[in-house]
Amino acid sequence: LLSVIAARTQAVKVAPNVANLPLRPPAVLARSVASLDLLSGGRVELGLGAGAFWDAIEANGGRRLSPGEAVTALEEAIEIIRATWADAGSVRVDGRFHRVRGAKAGPAPAHDVEIWIGAYKKRMLALTGRRADGWLPSLGYLPPEGLTAANATIDRAAEEAGRSPVQIRRLYNINGSFGSATGGFLRGPAGVWAEQLAELTLTEGMSGYILAGDTPDDIRRFGAEVAPAARELVKAAWASGASQATTAAPQPVGATGVSTSPFSVVPTPDDGTRLSDVRVWDGSTRPTGPAPDRHRRYTAHEQAAGQHLIDVHDHLRSELGRLRNLVEQVATGQVDPGAARSYIAEMTIRQNQWTVGAYCAAYCRIVTGHHSLEDASVFPHLRRAEPGLAPVIDRLEEEHRAIHGVLEDVDLALVAFVSQPDGAKRLQGAIDLLTDTKPRPHRPRRSRRRARAR
Numbered sequence: 001l002l003s004v005i006a007a008r009t010q011a012v013k014v015a016p017n018v019a020n021l022p023l024r025p026p027a028v029l030a031r032s033v034a035s036l037d038l039l040s041g042g043r044v045e046l047g048l049g050a051g052a053f054w055d056a057i058e059a060n061g062g063r064r065l066s067p068g069e070a071v072t073a074l075e076e077a078i079e080i081i082r083a084t085w086a087d088a089g090s091v092r093v094d095g096r097f098h099r100v101r102g103a104k105a106g107p108a109p110a111h112d113v114e115i116w117i118g119a120y121k122k123r124m125l126a127l128t129g130r131r132a133d134g135w136l137p138s139l140g141y142l143p144p145e146g147l148t149a150a151n152a153t154i155d156r157a158a159e160e161a162g163r164s165p166v167q168i169r170r171l172y173n174i175n176g177s178f179g180s181a182t183g184g185f186l187r188g189p190a191g192v193w194a195e196q197l198a199e200l201t202l203t204e205g206m207s208g209y210i211l212a213g214d215t216p217d218d219i220r221r222f223g224a225e226v227a228p229a230a231r232e233l234v235k236a237a238w239a240s241g242a243s244q245a246t247t248a249a250p251q252p253v254g255a256t257g258v259s260t261s262p263f264s265v266v267p268t269p270d271d272g273t274r275l276s277d278v279r280v281w282d283g284s285t286r287p288t289g290p291a292p293d294r295h296r297r298y299t300a301h302e303q304a305a306g307q308h309l310i311d312v313h314d315h316l317r318s319e320l321g322r323l324r325n326l327v328e329q330v331a332t333g334q335v336d337p338g339a340a341r342s343y344i345a346e347m348t349i350r351q352n353q354w355t356v357g358a359y360c361a362a363y364c365r366i367v368t369g370h371h372s373l374e375d376a377s378v379f380p381h382l383r384r385a386e387p388g389l390a391p392v393i394d395r396l397e398e399e400h401r402a403i404h405g406v407l408e409d410v411d412l413a414l415v416a417f418v419s420q421p422d423g424a425k426r427l428q429g430a431i432d433l434l435t436d437t438k439p440r441p442h443r444p445r446r447s448r449r450r451a452r453a454r
Helices: 002-008 026-040 054-059 067-085 122-131 144-160 190-204 216-246 300-331 337-345 356-385 387-419 423-437
Strands: 046-049 090-094 099-104 115-117 169-174 208-211
Touching: 002 026, 026 067, 026 099, 046 067, 067 090, 067 099, 067 115, 067 122, 115 122, 122 144, 144 190, 144 356, 169 190, 190 216, 208 216, 216 300, 300 423, 356 387, 387 423
Parallel strands: 046 115, 169 208
Antiparallel strands: 090 099
């Protein structure tokens, strides 16, 4: 199947995701991969698994192994595969489960084929850190909130083996559903998908996403809408983080060769403007984080993660300001639906239904999706990495719950907008209150995230 795909394409990379090793002799697998890499012009990578569904493996002639034995067998197989690809002399690996004694090496692949391991348990994660080029878990088995701990295990194993964690690419098999309503991780509009994947890239170092699905429309939408938008969000965050980092002098280089600087990310200040008389919470009681460590140096990656959090909120406020203005102009007759359509088309958060109601609802879904990801993944990560930020995180979670109530009021106001005489006034008031509930992010004096530099 991979051969057919490679023959019909010119730029698409192919890889088994992942190959069930107990059914494939390592030397034969190595030569198959190298041959296809040569035929395709260097477009093959190798995903490997230690084995699963052991009844089926045994039924098809494979050897049943215990979990520990399977990990050992996989490590032996990796040694054989790499030795075969070296195309130098003979291959001799005398392992417990795989033995190759004097076989001729080769052929060498067209490029340095990467070995990605599908790993979840500690021994497999440690093997990934020691020997693999990439980690390839699946969302169905490991949700986003589990990535931090697994990444840490891989990083420790890499460092103990004398490798830099940066050498190990982090990929993620994902699945979800596109729709108008946001219902959690990768459940909603393409914009929600893009923001959530950008968050994972910046906070967890994931750098490749593989969509599991057979629906052509979903695949096209992922390629045409989600991937470009996610790349732009990450690019913008890295650019802003890098610019913050390069303004500080001097620029020392750490043991890993990564440029570092003092933490210099500053939250956007609150200008004090309030549009509604209603107060959802008392801003004066907001806690702050611990004082910064003056002696710690931060990589551009770490700076970018903190800056991304600020950029996301700044962007949401900017879009909300444009939405408020549009609602006012449509309600007063200054803008007709056709002109509004052209205006909204330039916004990041947009839908195919060009009405005030549809756009308001789309904005609310974006905010809900943003909060859902923070509550489910980012906040637990921050709690573990920065215990001193616990009061700030508690307050953020409390405010998220309050904002969801305000969003429900916006939904009700949208109904009133088309059904009641004072609907426009009610909708404007609801949006004013929503604007006030997102004035500025908290100002912890050390609002950093320990995103490892990969």
